[in-house]
Amino acid sequence: MLPNSSSDNATVAGNQTPSNWSPQQQTARMLALCEAQMEAATQDSDVAVDTLINSFSDLMNLVRELNAESNQNHSDTQTIKFASEEEMKQRYQTLMRQVNNAIMAFQFYDKLSQRLGHVRYSLSTLALFVCDRLNSQKPEHWDKLVTTLGRLYRTAEERAIFDSIAGTLAITPENEKPKPISQTAAPEGSIELF
């Protein structure tokens, strides 16, 4: 799993291992990272499902209104025609807005699958790592593990979670750590033409 080269030790050469460092504490923090990921994914999914429910409720109301009107008997067809044209435009716009909201919300599933995949990989990698009694006692190997798993966290949200927790995991000096990606990541939905 994790590379075990002599350069691993060089990463933290000369660093003092914090007095409160222990493999158990590191394991607990890695599990906290997974928990934070799952919590964020669940919250995002709840918001998306709420949006879907609202969109479908509005769509259903619109369909009911149209159905009720089509069953009414109109005496002045000319007046109804003009009213209908304006109303039709408004209803079309409402309908399209709700459909667009639903399309955006439906994308939560892709994001959820991806996040859970990262959590699954993190947990299985961590399980293998802690079973390696020799290397799991070495802070520099924990640093390597954090770096390896950190590559999984690619979206702005994921990076924000990772950066907030990973900062307490690695013992690499602050000035040697890469700049948190969450600070430079483009927001969701952004578009850039090159």
Next chain:
Amino acid sequence: MPSVILAVDDSASMRQMVRFTLESAGYEVVQAADGVEALDYAKAGNADLVLTDVNMPRMDGITLVRELRNLNNYKGVPILVLTTEAGQDTKMQGKQAGATGWIVKPFNPEQLLATIQRVL
């Protein structure tokens, strides 16, 4: 004849959302589940625009962009990357590979269509 858009994503739900959005606007959509499948289609047929994810099995989106730019009939075809990848480094890799633009998921249907119209 409607423009043909090659939509590449390993997530079936994302492909459905993209297909629904694009077909509603009158485009013809061809789907591929990864870079290899997309490249096979590209070698056999022509698409007017390619919309690709980045993280996919077998061949990722950045490699696909690079491979497509090596094909004579895709040198001038717009290639938009649609991805959750938001980091500058990956975006720069996409730009260097020859991508036309970068869209961070989740996409807004109206904005996606406006972008496609702009680059086509």
